[in-house]
Amino acid sequence: MIQIDFEKMGGLVPAIIQDYQTNEVLMVAFIDEKALKLTLETGKTWLFSRSRNKHWMKGEQSGNTQEVQEVYTDCDADALVIKVKQNGGAACHTGNRSCFYVRWEDGAWVEHSEPLFDPDEVYKK
Amino acid sequence: MIQIDFEKMGGLVPAIIQDYQTNEVLMVAFIDEKALKLTLETGKTWLFSRSRNKHWMKGEQSGNTQEVQEVYTDCDADALVIKVKQNGGAACHTGNRSCFYVRWEDGAWVEHSEPLFDPDEVYKK
Numbered sequence: 393m394i395q396i397d398f399e400k401m402g403g404l405v406p407a408i409i410q411d412y413q414t415n416e417v418l419m420v421a422f423i424d425e426k427a428l429k430l431t432l433e434t435g436k437t438w439l440f441s442r443s444r445n446k447h448w449m450k451g452e453q454s455g456n457t458q459e460v461q462e463v464y465t466d467c468d469a470d471a472l473v474i475k476v477k478q479n480g481g482a483a484c485h486t487g488n489r490s491c492f493y494v495r496w497e498d499g500a501w502v503e504h505s506e507p508l509f510d511p512d513e514v515y516k517k
Numbered sequence: 518m519i520q521i522d523f524e525k526m527g528g529l530v531p532a533i534i535q536d537y538q539t540n541e542v543l544m545v546a547f548i549d550e551k552a553l554k555l556t557l558e559t560g561k562t563w564l565f566s567r568s569r570n571k572h573w574m575k576g577e578q579s580g581n582t583q584e585v586q587e588v589y590t591d592c593d594a595d596a597l598v599i600k601v602k603q604n605g606g607a608a609c610h611t612g613n614r615s616c617f618y619v620r621w622e623d624g625a626w627v628e629h630s631e632p633l634f635d636p637d638e639v640y641k642k
Contacts (some may be wrong), residue, residue, distance in 0.1 A: 394619060406531045409543055415540030418532055420596040423576035432621060465626060466616035467609050471545040473617045484592050491591035492598045494519060496557060501519035501590060 397470045398425050405471055409437060409450075409483065412461040412475035418483035419491040423472060435460045437476060454514045456480035458513075482508040485515070522595045523550050530596055534575075534608065536560060537586040537600035543608035544616040546575075548597060560585045579639045581605035584616060607633040610640070 396405060404422040407509040411418055423431070427447050430438035430473040437450040437458040451457030458476035467474055487507025494501050521530060526629040529547040536543055552572050557564035562575040576582030583601035588595055601633070606625040609616040612632025619626050 405544055407534050408545065410540075415535075415542075417540075417542070417598050420533065420591065422530055427575070448563075456592045457527065463621040464617040465621075466545065466609050467613070467618070469626070471616075473542050484593050488522070488592070491593075491596075492589040493592070494590045494594070496588040496590075501594070503519070512532065 394465070394469055396425070396428065396465060396472070397468065400470050404440060404442075407439070407474055409458065410473055412457075412477055416490055417457075417492055418476070418478060418489070420478065427475050430441040431460060431474065437474060448513070450483075451479060454480065454485070456482055458483070464502060480509070487511050487514070519539070519590070519591060519594055521550070521553065521597070522593065525595050529567075531597055532564070532597040535582065535598055535600050537602055541615055542617055543583075543601070543614070544605060553597070556599065557587060557588065562599060575608075576604060579605065579610070579634075581607055610636060612636050612639070614616060614636070 393406060398405060401426050407416045407421050407423040422442060424440045425439040427440045439450055440447055457479045460474060460476055462475040471474060482489050487509040488505055489508060493504050495504060522612060523530060528549050532546050532548040534543045547567060549565045552563040552565045562585060564575055565572055582604045585599055585601055587600040607611050612634040613630055614633060618629050620629060
């Protein structure tokens with residue numbers, strides 16, 4: 393029986409969050425055993441924040457939650473691909489659809505930021 | 518000027534290798550500063566193997582190299598997406614097109630292995 397190998401990286405595995413229709417990579421985050429269990433049980437993406445040392449549901453503050461459609465692991469069972477329907481249009485805290493809006497061009501990283509919302513409005517206290 | 522944050526994870530960042538046409542995730546690996554430099558300079562995917570503690574060019578043994586088309590980083594500059602043209606059809610050492618051929622179905626991980634080559638032939642000594 394295949395089981396996810398959380399030991400290799402101190403309890404975490406990288407999780408690629410992908411749009412279930414276009415396959416666009418929306419974000420990459422880390423998941424531990426509890427976050428994976430919550431993700432599979434609730435059908436929403438749950439993650440583990442290394443900087444805040446806590447579990448969180450993607451979109452719990454912004455409202456931009458993710459409806460899980462399919463979950464895959466790889467040949468070594470040490471990474472996850474989670475295909476989701478992104479609520480609210482944007483996955484990134486900057487307001488961009490995807491976190492990967494910075495491209496290598498002619499020897500430098502170039503931002504292509506096209507925010508769909510104003511982070512100051514969405515994350516205001 | 519944006520620079521990749523290799524410090525957060527002890528010199529490494531996760532790199533998602535994606536088919537440049539279909540956006541299928543082919544594999545996830547780790548890249549350090551030297552492997553990124555080699556990838557950008559040579560146009561082939563270079564990686565860092567944690568288990569073997571060495572740099573390697575994807576496909577150096579199997580011949581299934583990857584032609585880099587585009588490279589992205591994310592809002593925190595701590596992860597990479599590398600869009601590639603996969604030579605030889607398969608990215609996974611099992612012979613599968615993608616490493617992510619194991620899906621969560623009704624409470625268990627189910628393999629959907631459809632190898633395009635025989636690993637025993639390709640990796641024979």
